[in-house]
Amino acid sequence: MIIDTTKVQAMNSFSKWESLNLKKAFEIVWVLGPILTLVLAITIGLLVIVWLEREISAAIQQRIGPEYAGPLGVLQALADGTKLLFKENLFPSRGDTRLFSIGPAIAVISTLLSYSVIPFSYHLVLADLNIGIFLWIAISSTAPLGLLMSGYASNNKYSFLGGLRAAAQSISYEIPLTLCVLSISLLSNSLSTVDIVEAQSKYSFWGWNLWRQPVGFIIFFISLLAECERLPFDLPEAEEELVAGYQTEYSGIKFGLFYIASYLNLLVSSLFVTVLYLGGWNISIPYIFVPEFFEINKISEVFTITIGIFITLVKTYLLLFISITTRWTLPRLRMDQLLNLGWKFLLPISLGNLLLTTSFQLLSL
Numbered sequence: 306m307i308i309d310t311t312k313v314q315a316m317n318s319f320s321k322w323e324s325l326n327l328k329k330a331f332e333i334v335w336v337l338g339p340i341l342t343l344v345l346a347i348t349i350g351l352l353v354i355v356w357l358e359r360e361i362s363a364a365i366q367q368r369i370g371p372e373y374a375g376p377l378g379v380l381q382a383l384a385d386g387t388k389l390l391f392k393e394n395l396f397p398s399r400g401d402t403r404l405f406s407i408g409p410a411i412a413v414i415s416t417l418l419s420y421s422v423i424p425f426s427y428h429l430v431l432a433d434l435n436i437g438i439f440l441w442i443a444i445s446s447t448a449p450l451g452l453l454m455s456g457y458a459s460n461n462k463y464s465f466l467g468g469l470r471a472a473a474q475s476i477s478y479e480i481p482l483t484l485c486v487l488s489i490s491l492l493s494n495s496l497s498t499v500d501i502v503e504a505q506s507k508y509s510f511w512g513w514n515l516w517r518q519p520v521g522f523i524i525f526f527i528s529l530l531a532e533c534e535r536l537p538f539d540l541p542e543a544e545e546e547l548v549a550g551y552q553t554e555y556s557g558i559k560f561g562l563f564y565i566a567s568y569l570n571l572l573v574s575s576l577f578v579t580v581l582y583l584g585g586w587n588i589s590i591p592y593i594f595v596p597e598f599f600e601i602n603k604i605s606e607v608f609t610i611t612i613g614i615f616i617t618l619v620k621t622y623l624l625l626f627i628s629i630t631t632r633w634t635l636p637r638l639r640m641d642q643l644l645n646l647g648w649k650f651l652l653p654i655s656l657g658n659l660l661l662t663t664s665f666q667l668l669s670l
Contacts (some may be wrong), residue, residue, distance in 0.1 A: 311358050339431055343420060347569065354568050355382035357622075358629050365633045389561035397460050397554045402456035409555070409562035411451030416569040418444045424499045426586045426613025428606070437498045438486055441577065442479075445532065448566065451474035452541065455563075456551035467550025470640065471541035474531055477647030482528035484655040485521040488662040489514055489581050502585030515582045518662070522582045524655050527626075529574040531647070533567065536632040540640055552663070575624040583620045586613030 348549070356371070356379050363370030371378030396402050422437035424430040434440060446516060448469045490496050492514060493504040505512045515522050531538040542550030552563050604620020 322401060343431060344417075347417070347420060347572070350572055351565065351621075352379070352382045354572055354625060355385075357625065358632075361626070361629045362633045365630070383515065386561060392557040394557040394559060395554070396460075397482050400460035400554065401458040404454050404559065405554075406559070408455030408458060408551075409559045409566070410552045412448050413562050413564040413569070415444050415448040415451065416566050416573060419573045420576075421483065422498050423501055423573070423580060424585060425617055426574075426610045429586075429610055429613065430499060433497060433499050436496045438490065438496050438581075441484055441498075442486065445570075446475065446479055448570070452551050455555070459551070459554040461554050463547045463549075464551050465554045467541045467543075467547050467553070470547075471534065473550065474534070474538065474643060474647075475611060477644055478528040478531040479652070481524050481647065481651040481655040482532065484652075484659045485525040485528070486519070486581070486661050488518055488521050488655075491659075491662050491666050492517060498580050498585075502580055502587065506587045509570055509587075510584075513582060513584045518582065518655060518658070519664075521658050522578075524651050524658070525582070528647075528651065529578065530631065531643070533570045533574055533628075535628060537635040537638045538643060539637060540643060543637060546564045556571065571628060572621070575621045575628065578624050579617055579620040586617045588612070588616055622634070 357379060359378065360370045371381035374381040374384040396405060420442050421431040422434055422441055424433070452471040453468040456464040456466070458470070459465070493501045495501060495504070495636060501514075505514055534541055541547075542552055549554070553558060555563065
């Protein structure tokens with residue numbers, strides 16, 4: 306029997322090439338799968354937030370909210386997004402068209418990257434970094450650059466003034482926010498978001514950083530509202546003063562990107578409050594335990610992750626409810642009041658809180 310060696314070599318090379326391609330395809334799916342899942346979850350969360358805001362604002366103002374697009378108006382945000390998608394993109398005649406297009410993209414991308422370090426549940430985080438919390442601060446501080454860029458590129462005095470207000474507001478409240486994060490890092494001895502959550506699980510409900518840092522929690526929450534430019538801190542886009550601020554010259558999908566960035570920032574801010582102060586994915590209720598069946602069964606990890614996601618979302622949407630209610634309850638501050646609150650009130654208190662936390666940590670050594 307004569308064996309054709311050329312055919313054998315061809316078959317071997319084909320099998321090696323096929324296995325190599327399968328390996329590469331598996332690696333691509335392994336990398337892109339979690340990212341696409343996170344993007345899908347963020348999109349659904351965005352639609353839920355917009356619907357909640359419309360319903361809560363309608364209830365506060367005693368009027369009827371959206372009710373035609375889908376059951377109970379749940380598809381109203383999707384309908385608005387579709388409308389903006391098909392609208393014409395206009396450019397200012399004497400503006401910088403490149404910066405005009407890059408500005409909204411920077412605002413959205415910087416917010417999306419922040420989700421990569423958020424632990425949604427046990428072993429459910431896209432990137433568990435040793436400096437995860439500082440990475441979020443660094444990324445979020447670039448979003449106002451996109452707003453300033455948009456205001457400058459519009460060649461409009463109202464837009465440029467709105468961009469300057471966004472930059473001033475971000476600088477004023479970024480420092481107290483960072484000082485509060487440093488206090489939490491000192492208590493947890495880590496800058497990793499996962500380690501911060503696990504440090505709060507040692508003493509159940511009473512281990513939350515909310516009880517050890519009540520002043521820091523209030524300052525952190527106020528600073529996040531200012532960073533999200535929500536009422537009473539929406540001076541960069543004050544309609545009565547600046548038409549629409551840095552959004553004045555925008556239309557179509559670029560105009561929609563600013564709203565997407567705003568709601569994404571609100572969601573990620575609530576998630577970080579949950580992670581830093583409310584115990585993250587932990588149930589944190591005494592005498593609540595996982596049944597023994599789930600502890601020894603193979604599906605125990607899936608069950609734990611599912612419960613963790615549910616607990617995280619419950620805490621997050623409770624904070625979102627508070628933020629939305631605050632927006633439709635309080636009036637807008639003046640620019641001098643906003644800067645005085647940040648520099649003369651929140652900054653000294655957050656600095657004192659950090660010094661006090663450092664002193665207690667040194668005494669406990």
